[in-house]
Amino acid sequence: MGIKGLFPYLVEAAPKAYNTSELKRYTGRRLAVDASAWMYQFLTIVRTGAAAENLQNNQGAATSHLQGFVLRTLKLLEAGVHPIFVFDGKPPDMKMAVNAARREVREQAAEEHAAAVSSGAKGEEVYKAASRSTRVTKEHGEHAKEILRAMGMPVVEAPGEAEAACAQLCIEGQVYAAVTEDMDVLTFGAPRQIKNLFDVEGSRARQPKPAQEIDLSKVLDALSYSQDQFIEFCILCGCDYLPHLSCIGPKTAAQIFQREGSLGKVVASIRAGRGPKGCNVPEDWDWKSAKKVFQQGAKDLQADALESIRNLRESFDVEGLRYLLVEKHQFSASRVDTMVDRLRKARAPGGAASSRRIESFFQASPKRRRMEPVATSAVVLLDEDPIEDPVKSTESEWSCEKCTFSNHSQLVKCEMCQHPREPKVLKLPLKASAKVIDLDDD
Numbered sequence: 001m002g003i004k005g006l007f008p009y010l011v012e013a014a015p016k017a018y019n020t021s022e023l024k025r026y027t028g029r030r031l032a033v034d035a036s037a038w039m040y041q042f043l044t045i046v047r048t049g050a051a052a053e054n055l056q057n058n059q060g061a062a063t064s065h066l067q068g069f070v071l072r073t074l075k076l077l078e079a080g081v082h083p084i085f086v087f088d089g090k091p092p093d094m095k096m097a098v099n100a101a102r103r104e105v106r107e108q109a110a111e112e113h114a115a116a117v118s119s120g121a122k123g124e125e126v127y128k129a130a131s132r133s134t135r136v137t138k139e140h141g142e143h144a145k146e147i148l149r150a151m152g153m154p155v156v157e158a159p160g161e162a163e164a165a166c167a168q169l170c171i172e173g174q175v176y177a178a179v180t181e182d183m184d185v186l187t188f189g190a191p192r193q194i195k196n197l198f199d200v201e202g203s204r205a206r207q208p209k210p211a212q213e214i215d216l217s218k219v220l221d222a223l224s225y226s227q228d229q230f231i232e233f234c235i236l237c238g239c240d241y242l243p244h245l246s247c248i249g250p251k252t253a254a255q256i257f258q259r260e261g262s263l264g265k266v267v268a269s270i271r272a273g274r275g276p277k278g279c280n281v282p283e284d285w286d287w288k289s290a291k292k293v294f295q296q297g298a299k300d301l302q303a304d305a306l307e308s309i310r311n312l313r314e315s316f317d318v319e320g321l322r323y324l325l326v327e328k329h330q331f332s333a334s335r336v337d338t339m340v341d342r343l344r345k346a347r348a349p350g351g352a353a354s355s356r357r358i359e360s361f362f363q364a365s366p367k368r369r370r371m372e373p374v375a376t377s378a379v380v381l382l383d384e385d386p387i388e389d390p391v392k393s394t395e396s397e398w399s400c401e402k403c404t405f406s407n408h409s410q411l412v413k414c415e416m417c418q419h420p421r422e423p424k425v426l427k428l429p430l431k432a433s434a435k436v437i438d439l440d441d442d
Helices: 006-013 035-045 064-078 093-118 124-133 138-150 162-171 200-204 216-223 227-237 250-260 263-271 287-297 303-310 318-328 333-347 357-361
Strands: 018-021 030-034 082-087 155-157 177-179 192-195 211-215 368-371 376-381 424-429 436-439
Touching (some): 006 211, 006 216, 006 227, 006 250, 030 162, 035 064, 035 162, 064 082, 064 138, 064 333, 082 138, 138 155, 138 318, 162 177, 216 227, 263 287
Parallel strands (some): 177 192
Antiparallel strands (some): 368 436
16 A cells, blocks of 8 residues: 555645656666566456456466566566566564455455456456455465566565665665555655556556656655655555554645644644544554654665675576476467567667666756646547567557556557457547646756
């Protein structure tokens, strides 16, 4: 979950702290990827789409997470991005109660998912039930790590939370930013967060959304907080380590925090009856321990782990990758050959994966932009025949309506689940073209 309601609040309270972005902006960059968060996305896919049988092996075990990691990794490499995948370790003791509550939610959601499927329900209803009931096992994680290492990808096993390790890599200068949907990566102190890099939420709702890059220093400036104050504010909003206080969201939390100046005084004020009506703070609401988790969590990676990342010498094992995908996990040999060919091209000397940020000396970073809304009418167009080499196309991607995976514009079937592409829709303005306004980057 991260921090309850934080991003929508920052959109209003700190509009200059985030920029719309896109994958190609990170060519030559190292990015820390919250792999555990991706795992949930990929495992949910196998339980929702009409083509789910394509994402399982002969024994009915899910392989969607493996295919998802391979395909997204290839996209990153082909864009010249250098990912470092970070997996969750042992959760902090304070998260045990939250995890126990989530297990109960998963059990109830599993019943809802089964009922939805048996009743013939489709779309968002099934997806939400599947998402809430998805369970990631240790075996899922180990299989994904094997595949990524065979592809030559650096894998970090976090001592605790993956978001905390991503934040530490960013703080230590080993990566440019942390790629995760969980906003608590900022609470752990990550200087930059990239959210929605592959448009998971927008694709599912059929309302494409751009990636967002959030700058922590600008967040702190806009809110007039120190990092310690920001941690306390986030705890008050609602975090994974304590029960959420009723009647308090980010706006209310900001008002109370501004009035009292610290979380300790906020707690005393609420217990004295000066908080929102109906809000109570339990006696065992140990916010000081939660604050220590955020302060210390981004310091857990050992020096030798950081040094190994600093001196990476990436190599990939084609035969090992083929064995894992075809023999061990029963992938189609022809599809694996295609994946391997893409990997070879991306990792070859002079290939996309060897890109460095030379271009940053010659051109400015993309500006933030806002589109003035205009009324539109929809014109449905039929898909054209795919071109022989879609990688060379510069057109935008399309997202599968079944599994939300982003595909190249010229593919007529989803690369992830093989679901046919829906007809293209071109929106034309009724009166005038949309007005594009460049925003300054201050």
